[in-house]
Amino acid sequence: MKKTSIFTLIAFVLLSFNSFGQEAWKAPESATSLINPISAKKAKASAKRGAITFNKFCIVCHGSKGAGDGPGGKSLTPKPANLTSLRVQDQKGGEIFWKISNGKGPMIKWGPIIKESDRWDLVNYIRTLKN
């Protein structure tokens, strides 16, 4: 094997490991079919309620604008997600709802803590954070 191809191989292996480590959190397929029970007409009022819940439970890690820069997230690995990002905003409401409900690592499993309708209010609020 030529020296250059060995380097290419090593670089490839290192890059792969790196992206495995940072693999984006994916909700299961079934989550995509969860339907937001709050009608579009009521989404604005729902988001307003969601903001109150967000400021109570989420702001410490995700930050006041949801950018993932709250003081409580500074020492966490992985860092709290930037909820304004396309990566999050491109997901279905059901996926965001599922992640809030089930948690992962330092992201708390909110299902047993925050009642279902309040979690949908959070999804509607997160939609308003899109930049």
Ligand code: HEC
């Ligand atoms: C203790 C810190 C902490 C708190 C409090 C917290 N989160 Fe998180 N959150 C995280 C971390 C860390 C991640 C990234 C988890 C990962 O990717 O493995 C995350 C990820 C998420 C995601 C997934 C984004 C994605 O698709 O990758 C959503 C949605 C979310 N949080 C919403 C919330 C909501 C809503 C609340 C409040 C009810 C909340 N979080 C409270 C730390 C926190």
